[in-house]
Amino acid sequence: MRALITGGAGFIGANFVHQTLADRPDASVTVLDKLTYAGNPASLAGLDERVTLVEGDIADPELVDALVKDADLVVHFAAESHNDNSLNDPSPFVTTNLVGTFTLLEAVRRHQVRYHHISTDEVYGDLELNDPERFTEHTPYNPSSPYSSTKAGSDLLVRAWVRSFGIEATISNCSNNYGPYQHIEKFIPRQITNLIDGVRPKLYGAGQNVRDWIHVRDHNTAVWKIIDAGRIGETYLIGADGEKNNKEVVELVLELMGHDPEDYEHVADRPGHDLRYAIDNTRLREELGWEPQFEDFRTGLADTIRWYQENQDWWRPQKAEVEAKYAAQGQ
Template identity: 65%
Template sequence: MQQLLVTGGAGFIGANFVRYVVQQHPDVNVTVLDKLTYAGNRANLADVLGSQVTLIVGDICDGPLVDRLVQQTDAIVHFAAESHNDRALIDPWPFMQTNIIGTYTLIQAAAKYHKRFHHVSTDEVYGDLPLADDSAEKFKPDSRYQPSSPYAASKASSDMLVRAWVRSFGLQATISNCSNNYGPYQYVEKFIPRQITNIISGIRPKLYGNGQNVRDWIQTADHSTAVWAILTRGRIGETYLIGADGEQTNQAVLEQILTIMGQPASAYDLVRDRPGHDRRYAIDATKLRTELGWRPQYTDFRQGLAATIDWYRTNQSWWQPVKQTVEDGYAKHGQ
């Protein structure tokens, strides 16, 4: 594989993946196709754009553009998506368009030119689990799809399309469903960067509901190595779950951020919960570990969190310009 097309490569996880490819696989040329929505940022790739990485600003729903780029590549890794649950509750349409029609456009071209396709999805397609006190159950690749939110439903739809194209058109595809990512370059509207940047900005952090919702955190660098393992060694037609056994309540995450940043652990307010807020996500990544030998490198969550806090402290010029707009948006909806 010499030429890789990465959709959404100017977003949080995509940009970290592109950086991983540049560092670990210098023989692979990367073309990023990204619309540069509010979540995409050319600056996320600034230090790697050049001979090995090219950025094409465009829409994955643009059939002729996608057809041309797919024809020229050896493989596609598809990260591009509308990804923020809160936004999907206010205006679901861009999620339907990008996540469903965009994926359809890509797999049509990938099937036509017989190109290897990896589809990046989320554990949210499985809905939620009972809290850990009541159950030790985790998501498995064959768990039932029961998405709770418009975002999760759009991602579930895209997974179904990929599966159908494998069966109907011989698409050479794999799917991964990953748990919640954290790390550098995550847009400040998301839970961890919002809390960190609020504290740096002197804004008192807010926590939805009672803070007992559980998320299974993975450092995004570990997501990158897992996607690479699946892309290069995964079995066609298979689904792999990616997770690093990082279950934490939202309250525990916020309290760790506060204490690492030298604040009292109780220095936050509880706010009205989001409708349909999933209770618990937990990933069973046994298949990925046993079949492909993948292991996460970031197994100490507190250490990973401290490094992420350092990144947001050091890179204030990256997030300061959008911080106020994000907070104004949340304030408008009482959050």
């Protein structure tokens, strides 16, 4: 099997490449990645000759066509994905998330290649903190940022290409991931790496915003379940019943790293900060028989902390620049 993985040098994509090579000895992988700040070739270091890294843009029609032509499967992780960045400059989000997805879909249509589209629960907007409901596959889209709105648009493109052109595609919308190889501008690795460097963690506002956390390995096992057994044209929501508010997460990071759980700083909240995300994963569990390995968030977080402690050579070159950017924003 020849798999083309877009964004395969990024956080979730790199983990997907590692897991694919470990679990599927018949697979060869081509990674297409633009290698922006979020794509790191070091995340693929040490992998065998079954992996080829191509530096390029998913919005480049000629390059995409040539790579899709030689693939049996396209798994589309590549995206501009940081909410703060989308608020500062929405334009790359429109180009990558919309034009890039369109370019892939057209190549997939020409060459009749199986396609799986990775998306986010943020396309559904947010829920009230005391709302008993969770997002399902039938929840109306209600995005609130340039990031989530362009991801919503990319999902709708996939659905249209399935219905209008008959491509073989599935979609997954996942909750917040954590784990190895996540860029240190993101919430959990930023807190961990700050503590390693003796810096107090930072918490947006009162920290009451709730996210539904899932370990990246569990996300990727679910993706393979969907590719192998999911119904063409369907959407599956991926979550591990891991709802925690940001305050709880920071306090648990502090505790697991041997610090006072209340030793953190409050910083100005993000504009338009969504209140709560929560995934109903019933279809994934009942239809495809998927179960998460890291059902306990504490265990998964401890595993993640160990990885950042043991792999400082991977994240340290980025640290000073990330913190300087946040300092300039008062965060």
